[in-house]
Amino acid sequence: MTTKLFYDLFALAVFAVVIVVGVPFLMGFDGFELNTFARYLALGIVSLALALSWGSAGLLNLGQAATFGMGSYAMAMHLKLKASGDALPDFMGWNNVPELPLIWIPFHSLGFTLLAGLLVPAFVGGLIAMFMFRARIAGVFVAIITLAFLVAFQLVVIEQQGITGGQNGLTGLAPLSLLGWSVDTYDVSFYYLVAGCLMAAITVGLYLTHSKFGLILRAIREDADRTRFFGYNVANYQTVIFCISAALAGWAGMLYTLVLEFASPTYMSVSFSLAIVIWCAVGGRDSVIAAAIGAIIVNLLEGRLSDVFVEGWNLMLGVIFVLVVMFIPRGLHGLIGDLWKALNNQSHKQRANEAEPKLQPQPVKSGQEK
Amino acid sequence: MDVILNQIFAGLSMASILLMIALGLAIIYGAMGVINLAHGEFVMLGAYAAWALQTYAGFSIIVALPFVFLAVASVGWIIERVIVQRLYHRPLDTILATWGIGIVLQQLVRLFVGAESRFVKGPEILSGNIEIGGLIMSNYRIFVIVFSLAILAASWALMTRTEFGMKLRAVIQNRQISECYGIEAKHIYSITFAYGAGLAGIAGALITPLFSTIPTMGTGLVVDAFLVVIVGGLGSLLGAATASVLIGEATALFSMLLNDTLGRIAVLAGIIVLIRFRPKGLFPSNTRR
Amino acid sequence: MAQLQVTDLHVDFGGLRAVDGLSFNVNEGEILCLLGPNGAGKSTTLDLICGKTQPTSGSIRFEGTDISQLLEFRRARLGIGRKFQVPSVYKELTVAENLSVARSRSPGIWHALTRFSLSDGRVAAPILERVGLEARASEIAGNLSHGETQWLEIAMLIAQDSRLILMDEPTAGMTIQETARTAEIFRSLSTSHTLIVVEHDMSFVRTVADRIVVMNRGAMLAEGTIEEIETNDDVKTAYLGH
Numbered sequence: 001m002t003t004k005l006f007y008d009l010f011a012l013a014v015f016a017v018v019i020v021v022g023v024p025f026l027m028g029f030d031g032f033e034l035n036t037f038a039r040y041l042a043l044g045i046v047s048l049a050l051a052l053s054w055g056s057a058g059l060l061n062l063g064q065a066a067t068f069g070m071g072s073y074a075m076a077m078h079l080k081l082k083a084s085g086d087a088l089p090d091f092m093g094w095n096n097v098p099e100l101p102l103i104w105i106p107f108h109s110l111g112f113t114l115l116a117g118l119l120v121p122a123f124v125g126g127l128i129a130m131f132m133f134r135a136r137i138a139g140v141f142v143a144i145i146t147l148a149f150l151v152a153f154q155l156v157v158i159e160q161q162g163i164t165g166g167q168n169g170l171t172g173l174a175p176l177s178l179l180g181w182s183v184d185t186y187d188v189s190f191y192y193l194v195a196g197c198l199m200a201a202i203t204v205g206l207y208l209t210h211s212k213f214g215l216i217l218r219a220i221r222e223d224a225d226r227t228r229f230f231g232y233n234v235a236n237y238q239t240v241i242f243c244i245s246a247a248l249a250g251w252a253g254m255l256y257t258l259v260l261e262f263a264s265p266t267y268m269s270v271s272f273s274l275a276i277v278i279w280c281a282v283g284g285r286d287s288v289i290a291a292a293i294g295a296i297i298v299n300l301l302e303g304r305l306s307d308v309f310v311e312g313w314n315l316m317l318g319v320i321f322v323l324v325v326m327f328i329p330r331g332l333h334g335l336i337g338d339l340w341k342a343l344n345n346q347s348h349k350q351r352a353n354e355a356e357p358k359l360q361p362q363p364v365k366s367g368q369e370k
Numbered sequence: 371m372d373v374i375l376n377q378i379f380a381g382l383s384m385a386s387i388l389l390m391i392a393l394g395l396a397i398i399y400g401a402m403g404v405i406n407l408a409h410g411e412f413v414m415l416g417a418y419a420a421w422a423l424q425t426y427a428g429f430s431i432i433v434a435l436p437f438v439f440l441a442v443a444s445v446g447w448i449i450e451r452v453i454v455q456r457l458y459h460r461p462l463d464t465i466l467a468t469w470g471i472g473i474v475l476q477q478l479v480r481l482f483v484g485a486e487s488r489f490v491k492g493p494e495i496l497s498g499n500i501e502i503g504g505l506i507m508s509n510y511r512i513f514v515i516v517f518s519l520a521i522l523a524a525s526w527a528l529m530t531r532t533e534f535g536m537k538l539r540a541v542i543q544n545r546q547i548s549e550c551y552g553i554e555a556k557h558i559y560s561i562t563f564a565y566g567a568g569l570a571g572i573a574g575a576l577i578t579p580l581f582s583t584i585p586t587m588g589t590g591l592v593v594d595a596f597l598v599v600i601v602g603g604l605g606s607l608l609g610a611a612t613a614s615v616l617i618g619e620a621t622a623l624f625s626m627l628l629n630d631t632l633g634r635i636a637v638l639a640g641i642i643v644l645i646r647f648r649p650k651g652l653f654p655s656n657t658r659r
Numbered sequence: 660m661a662q663l664q665v666t667d668l669h670v671d672f673g674g675l676r677a678v679d680g681l682s683f684n685v686n687e688g689e690i691l692c693l694l695g696p697n698g699a700g701k702s703t704t705l706d707l708i709c710g711k712t713q714p715t716s717g718s719i720r721f722e723g724t725d726i727s728q729l730l731e732f733r734r735a736r737l738g739i740g741r742k743f744q745v746p747s748v749y750k751e752l753t754v755a756e757n758l759s760v761a762r763s764r765s766p767g768i769w770h771a772l773t774r775f776s777l778s779d780g781r782v783a784a785p786i787l788e789r790v791g792l793e794a795r796a797s798e799i800a801g802n803l804s805h806g807e808t809q810w811l812e813i814a815m816l817i818a819q820d821s822r823l824i825l826m827d828e829p830t831a832g833m834t835i836q837e838t839a840r841t842a843e844i845f846r847s848l849s850t851s852h853t854l855i856v857v858e859h860d861m862s863f864v865r866t867v868a869d870r871i872v873v874m875n876r877g878a879m880l881a882e883g884t885i886e887e888i889e890t891n892d893d894v895k896t897a898y899l900g901h
Contacts, residue, residue: 131646135647135649137645140461140462141600143465144405144596144597145642145645147593148593148597148638148641149638151638152639155631155635156635159632159635210775211771211772211774212770212775213768213771215756215760222750225711226749228730230735230763230815231763231766233768236768237768270589314476314477315481318470319470319474321473325467326453326467
C-alpha cells in the first residue's frame with residue numbers, strides 16, 4: 001500500500017513537472033499553442049472523473065458528458081450575462097423571450113456560478129445514483145440508464161431554446177474576470193490556471209483512491225453483496241463517488257467553456273460521452289493520473305493527425321479503441337505495470353541466480369531429455 | 371378521431387421498425403449477454419447494401435433482401451469471430467468494443483461511400499395508400515408491419531422448433547454441459563450473432579424509403595432498440611415485440627400531445643423508471659442463469 | 660433472554676418450502692451447530708438470519724430487536740457476521756486490505772474518507788498471526804490456496820468482531836491439522852462471541868458444539884447435546900432413510 005502511494009506520488013510529481021515546465025517550454029511559451037494544450041488538460045479532468053466512478057467503483061457512467069455539459073453551461077451563462085451587460089442575451093431576443101428567465105438571474109454572480117458548476121452536476125448525479133443504487137442496479141444496466149439519461153438531457157437542452165440557446169449553444173461570451181484579473185485564454189497564465197486545476201483534481205482523486213473510502217469502493221466493485229455483510233451501505237458509497245465524479249466533470253466543463261469561449265449541446269452528445277470513455281480506457285481506468293494522461297495523449301494525437309487524415313482519424317481512433325479493449329483492458333497504465341513487473345521478475349531471477357550459484361546444479365539443464 | 375387513428379398507425383409503423391431492429395439485438399443479447407452497440411451500424415450497412423444493389427444492379431428492395439441479409443450476416447460473423455468471441459467473459463468490455471466497431475464501420479462507409487445522404491426508391495407495387503375514412507395508411511408501411519411480424523414468427527420458430535434453436539437454448543443455459551454433449555458453443559454463438567446482424571441488415575434495407583440513408587443513421591436507432599430489448603426483458607422475443615409496440619405507440623402518443631422532442635424525452639424518462647423498477651424487463655425469462 | 664430468537668420461520672422459493680416453521684434460540688457465548696442432510700435448509704437459515712434472503716413469514720429477533728425486515732448492512736451493523744460456504748474474499752485486494760474492509764466498526768462514509776487503509780495494519784497483524792497468514796499480508800488474495808482462503812475469511816470475521824457469527828462449512832477442504840486449529844480458534848472466539856456453525860464434519864462438531872440443532876426438510880428435527888443427538892431415533896431415520 002505504501003509503495004503504491006509512493007509510486008503514485010512519484011508519478012504525480014513527474015507529471016506535474018512535465019505539465020508545468022516541460023510543455024510550456026516545448027511550446028516556446030506560445031499562447032496559442034498553450035491554449036490548445038489547456039483544452040487537453042481540461043478534458044483530462046473529465047477523464048479522471050470517469051476513472052473515479054468506472055475504475056474505482058466499477059460503475060460505467062455513459063452519461064458523464066451530461067454533467068460535463070452542466071458545468072460548461074453554468075460558466076457560459078455567467079459569461080453570456082457579462083457580455084450582454086444590462087441587455088437581454090441576444091438569442092433570447094430571437095426566441096421572443098420577454099425577460100431574463102429566473103434560473104439565469106443568479107448567474108450574474110461569479111461565486112454562484114462556480115458553486116453551481118460543481119454542485120448542480122453533483123446534485124443531479126447524486127439523484128440518478130440514488131435512484132439506481134437504492135434499487136441495486138449494477139453492471140450494464142448502469143451504463144444503459146446513464147446513456148438514456150444523457151440522450152434525454154441533451155434533447156431537453158436543445159428543446160429549451162429560449163433558455164439554453166438550443167442547437168447553437170451559448171456563443172459570444174465575455175472573458176472571465178477572476179478577482180480583478182481579466183482572464184486572457186491565449187496567455188500563459190491561463191494555461192497555468194487550467195494546469196493548476198488538473199493537478200488539484202488529480203490530488204483529490206489520489207486522496208480518494210488511497211483512503212479507506214477508495215478501498216471500500218474497490219471491495220464493492222469486486223463483490224457488492226459481500227461488502228453489505230460487513231455493514232457498509234453500498235448504495236451510499238456508490239452515490240457519493242458518483243457525486244464527486246459528476247462535480248469534477250462539471251469543473252472540467254467550466255474550464256472547457258473558458259478555453260473554447262462557447263458552450264454547445266454537442267458537449268452532451270453520446271459521441272462525446274464515448275470519447276471520454278475512450279480516453280479513460282486508453283490511459284487506464286485504474287489510475288486517475290493515467291486516465292488524465294489518456295485524455296491528453298488521445299487529444300494530442302487527434303490534434304496532430306486529424307489535419308492529416310480528416311476522416312481517417314476517427315477510423316483510427318475506433319480501431320485503437322477496439323484494440324485497447326481487447327488486448328490491454330487496463331490501458332497504458334496496466335501495460336506499463338505489467339512490463340514493470342516482468343522486468344522486476346527478470347532481475348529478481350538474475351539476482352537469485354547470482355546469489356546462490358552453488359545451489360543450482362548447472363549440468364541438469366543440458367542433461368534434461370528433450 | 372382521424373388524428374388519433376393516424377397516430378396509432380404511425381405508432382404501429384414505428385413499432386414495426388423498432389421490432390425488426392430490436393429482434394436481432396434481443397437474440398444476440400439473450401443468447402450471449404452481449405450488448406451490441408454496433409447493431410445500429412449493422413442496420414446502416416443493410417441500408418447501404420440495399421442502396422448499392424438498387425443503384426448498381428437495379429434490384430428492388432424486396433428482391434435485394436436475401437442478399438442484404440447474407441451480406442450483413444457475414445460481416446457480423448467475421449466481427450464475432452475476430453473480436454466479440456474473445457470478450458464473452460467481460461460484458462462491460464463488449465459494450466465498449468462493439469461501440470468501437472460501430473465507429474469503425476461508420477467511418478469506413480463515410481470514407482468509401484461518402485457522407486452525403488443516399489436515396490433508395492420504394493418498390494413500385496407498394497406505392498400508394500389505403501384510405502379508410504380519414505385514416506390514411508401507406509402500403510409500404512403496412513408491408514413493413516406485416517413483414518416484421520413474419521420475421522418475428524420465423525425467429526421464434528428458429529429458436530423453439532429447430533435443432534439449432536434447441537442447441538442454442540442448451541448453450542444459453544449451461545455452456546460447459548452442452549459442450550460435453552458435443553455441441554460446439556463457439557459455432558452456435560457465431561451463427562447466432564450472424565443471424566442477429568442479418569436481421570439488422572434487413573431492417574436497414576426496409577427502412578431506406580422511410581429514413582435518409584446516411585452513415586450516422588444507426589446511432590440514434592440503436593439506443594431506441596436497446597431500450598426495447600431491456601424493457602422487453604432479457605432475450606425474450608415476445609417481450610421485444612410487446613415493448614416495441616408499447617414504445618412505438620407511446621412515442622406517437624406523446625408526440626401528438628406534446629411535440630416530437632418532448633415526446634421522446636417523456637418516453638426515455640418512462641423507460642428509465644421502468645428499468646429501475648423492473649430491471650429484468652416486462653417478460654423476464656424464468657430460467658436461472 | 661436468548662441472544663437470537665428464531666420463531667416460526669417460513670420461506671418459499673417459487674413453491675419450494677426451503678424453511679418451514681423453524682424455531683430455535685441461541686444463547687450468548689454458545690456455539691450452536693446446525694446439522695442436517697443436504698437440502699435441509701441449513702444455509703438458507705443462515706441466509707435468513709444475515710439478510711441475504713427475506714422470510715415469507717416468521718420473526719427473527721436479535722438482542723430483542725426484530726431484524727427480519729432489515730437490510731443486510733443494518734443487520735451487520737447490529738453485530739451479525741457471516742462466513743459463506745464458498746469462501747467469499749476479495750480476490751483482487753491484498754490480504755491486509757481484505758482485513759481492513761472487514762474491520763468495519765465505523766462503516767460510515769465520513770470515517771472512510773478520513774482514514775487511510777494502512778492505519779489498520781496494527782490491528783491486522785495479530786489476527787493474521789492467529790490464522791497463520793502473517794507472512795502473506797501483502798499478497799493478493801486471489802493467489803492464496805483454497806485452505807488459506809478459508810483462513811482469510813475466518814480472519815476477516817475475527818476482524819469484523821461481530822457478536823454473532825454465522826459460519827457456513829468453515830472446515831470444507833481443510834486438512835485434519837487445519838480443522839483442529841479451526842476448532843481451537845472457535846473455542847477461543849466463543850468467550851466473547853456467539854457462533855452458529857453449519858458443518859458436516861462430525862468430529863469437528865463434537866469438539867466445538869455446545870448444543871446442536873438438527874434440521875430436516877426446513878424444520879427442526881431434534882435439539883440437544885452431542886450425546887442426545889447421537890442416540891436420537893428421529894435423527895437416525897432422517898439420515899439413514901428408515
